[in-house]
Amino acid sequence: MNIAKxxxxxxxxxxxxxxxxxxxxxxxPLAVLLASSFQQAAGVxxxxxxxxxxxxxxxxxxxxxRDTIFLGVQVTLACLILGYPVAYVFANAPGKWKGILxxxxxxxxxxxxxxxxxxxxxxxGKQGLVNTFLQNLGLIGEPIKxxxxxHGVAIAMTQIQLPLMILPIVASLSQVDPRLAAASASLxxxxxxxxxxxxxxxxxxxxxxxxxxxxxxxxxSFVTPSIIGGGQVMYMxxxxxxxxxxxxxxPFAAAVSAILLAVVLAVVIGLxxxxxxSRAYIR
Amino acid sequence: MSSAASMNTSTHAxxxxxxxxxxxxxxxxxxxxxxxxxxxxxxxxTLPTLIVLxxxxxxxxxxxxxxxxxxxxxxxxxxxxxxLWSAAVTSFQVAFWATLLCxxxxxxxxxxxxxxxxxxxxxxxxLVMSPLALxxxxxxxxxxxxxxxxxxxxxxxxxVISHVVIxxxxxxxxxxxxxxxxxxxxxxxxTVLGAxxxxxxxxxxxxxxxxxxxxxxxxxxLSSFDNITVSLFLSDSRTEVLPIRMWSMIENDLDVRAAxxxxxxxxxxxxxxxxxxxxxxxSKFLVKS
Numbered sequence: 196m197n198i199a200k201x202x203x204x205x206x207x208x209x210x211x212x213x214x215x216x217x218x219x220x221x222x223x224p225l226a227v228l229l230a231s232s233f234q235q236a237a238g239v240x241x242x243x244x245x246x247x248x249x250x251x252x253x254x255x256x257x258x259x260x261r262d263t264i265f266l267g268v269q270v271t272l273a274c275l276i277l278g279y280p281v282a283y284v285f286a287n288a289p290g291k292w293k294g295i296l297x298x299x300x301x302x303x304x305x306x307x308x309x310x311x312x313x314x315x316x317x318x319x320g321k322q323g324l325v326n327t328f329l330q331n332l333g334l335i336g337e338p339i340k341x342x343x344x345x346h347g348v349a350i351a352m353t354q355i356q357l358p359l360m361i362l363p364i365v366a367s368l369s370q371v372d373p374r375l376a377a378a379s380a381s382l383x384x385x386x387x388x389x390x391x392x393x394x395x396x397x398x399x400x401x402x403x404x405x406x407x408x409x410x411x412x413x414x415x416s417f418v419t420p421s422i423i424g425g426g427q428v429m430y431m432x433x434x435x436x437x438x439x440x441x442x443x444x445x446p447f448a449a450a451v452s453a454i455l456l457a458v459v460l461a462v463v464i465g466l467x468x469x470x471x472x473s474r475a476y477i478r
Numbered sequence: 479m480s481s482a483a484s485m486n487t488s489t490h491a492x493x494x495x496x497x498x499x500x501x502x503x504x505x506x507x508x509x510x511x512x513x514x515x516x517x518x519x520x521x522x523x524t525l526p527t528l529i530v531l532x533x534x535x536x537x538x539x540x541x542x543x544x545x546x547x548x549x550x551x552x553x554x555x556x557x558x559x560x561x562l563w564s565a566a567v568t569s570f571q572v573a574f575w576a577t578l579l580c581x582x583x584x585x586x587x588x589x590x591x592x593x594x595x596x597x598x599x600x601x602x603x604x605l606v607m608s609p610l611a612l613x614x615x616x617x618x619x620x621x622x623x624x625x626x627x628x629x630x631x632x633x634x635x636x637x638v639i640s641h642v643v644i645x646x647x648x649x650x651x652x653x654x655x656x657x658x659x660x661x662x663x664x665x666x667x668x669t670v671l672g673a674x675x676x677x678x679x680x681x682x683x684x685x686x687x688x689x690x691x692x693x694x695x696x697x698x699x700l701s702s703f704d705n706i707t708v709s710l711f712l713s714d715s716r717t718e719v720l721p722i723r724m725w726s727m728i729e730n731d732l733d734v735r736a737a738x739x740x741x742x743x744x745x746x747x748x749x750x751x752x753x754x755x756x757x758x759x760x761s762k763f764l765v766k767s
Binding site: 301315 | 500501504505507508509511512513514515516518519520522523524525526527529530533540541542543544583584586587589590591594596598602605606609610611612613614615616617619620621622623624627639640642643646650700703704706707710711721724725728729732736737740743744747748750751752760761764765
């Protein structure tokens with residue numbers, strides 16, 4: 196009888212196992228991480244802001260933070276500019292094209308990030324596609340350095356995050372009433388004006404949630420910056436790894452993690468507030 | 479993809495009988511810009527995958543592209559690489575158990591969340607979805623610190639636990655979407671007709687939300703199989719997972735065998751995707767929800 200009562204979906208108890216699991220293995224570990232960032236040194240009890248002081252005093256660390264945020268903004272904007280047209284074409288495509296487009300958009304999303312990064316190594320490397328192509332055209336004599344640069348990381352990250360921008364915009368576009376665009380056209384609004392005044396504002400919720408995802412995942416990703424950046428360009432996640440695993444400086448790595456968490460949380464909260472406003476505006 | 483550009487024309491065309499050349503130019507430039515960027519993006523989206531596939535059949539000893547000739551040498555070299563296979567087996571085990579746990583915990587939680595409008599549902603939703611946006615590397619480091627604090631040694635168990643946290647959002651999201659679409663009426667009908675809640679779940683609700691659960695499980699499996707940021711801290715030499723192995727292959731000495739294993743992964747992902755599209759309508763959940 197009691198078991199049957201537990202199984203009644205209207206009660207909240209069914210969510211309890213997951214809630215307990217997540218508190219135990221997710222909320223508490225994050226709290227532990229935060230607490231350890233306030234240690235003077237590993238294992239030393241007491242409260243200290245020393246790790247944060249050390250981070251913000253060193254210009255090298257500040258450059259890493261700046262580069263990370265810059266990479267996030269750059270990749271987000273590039274994804275928006277490249278992804279919106281794909282979503283627009285997808286939303287207006289006839290049925291038989293939709294299947295192929297879905298495959299083209301989803302396959303990169305589902306393929307392992309290591310594999311996609313590896314593809315960019317082959318493209319950007321010294322004997323890679325870009326250099327071979329430019330050398331055959333006679334445009335360059337020596338191969339140009341694309342790997343181990345900030346631009347290389349930004350290009351690869353843009354391709355890797357692109358599907359995450361396209362999908363929310365497609366969802367938003369599919370909710371726009373096609374009669375609105377038709378009405379605008381019949382009232383003499385040109386294609387560009389209809390797009391900027393009607394279609395784009397109505398898809399802002401999708402644009403904002405795409406930007407949120409792309410920014411948050413870009414500044415947190417590890418594989419692509421570590422392979423394409425190759426230790427020459429450092430970002431927050433690679434710094435955390437280096438401090439925690441290579442230099443075994445736990446408290447400092449925890450402080451860097453906390454700063455990265457704060458940046459992501461600020462952007463997520465800011466953008467989702469904006470998203471709610473834009474949704475209210477549409478209704 | 480000029481046809482992609484012309485597709486847009488059809489949606490605006492009817493109102494254009496009295497169009498002047500200026501509005502035609504406007505429409506044309508719009509179609510060309512949108513179609514041009516979309517074509518470029520789709521090429522960019524597909525290129526790395528194609529390049530890896532082609533490079534994996536190279537007959538060269540280095541990663542030069544385009545390859546001078548084709549052979550299966552890198553695929554054959556994979557047979558003689560036991561570390562890679564043991565990493566692949568570990569990855570499969572971890573992804574399997576993590577997915578199973580995600581489905582059990584996630585479907586139960588979704589049932590409770592879909593049936594209630596209470597305030598805790600929004601908080602629970604934020605908690606469950608947050609691992610999607612928060613830095614995995616911070617979560618991984620936090621778990622490592624936590625496990626060493628309570629004295630748990632790293633093992634497949636701790637690895638599975640950490641992957642459940644990372645993968646749970648996918649299962650809850652698709653299952654909740656299915657449940658919301660389903661509504662309460664069928665469940666209520668079943669209850670009115672005297673069926674118990676367990677019977678109702680297995681005979682009414684589950685068959686109807688099956689697609690959402692399967693899609694979520696598929697996404698959870700893939701993201702566990704692909705995860706690096708959390709595994710970086712929670713897998714050691716005994717529990718090395720495939721993405722970490724591949725990462726060190728590429729990072730340290732650009733081992734060309736990485737191309738062959740990547741080729742295998744691309745082909746199996748593509749096949750799995752087509753299979754899942756048939757079974758559960760994968761794209762319905764990913765593209766529209």
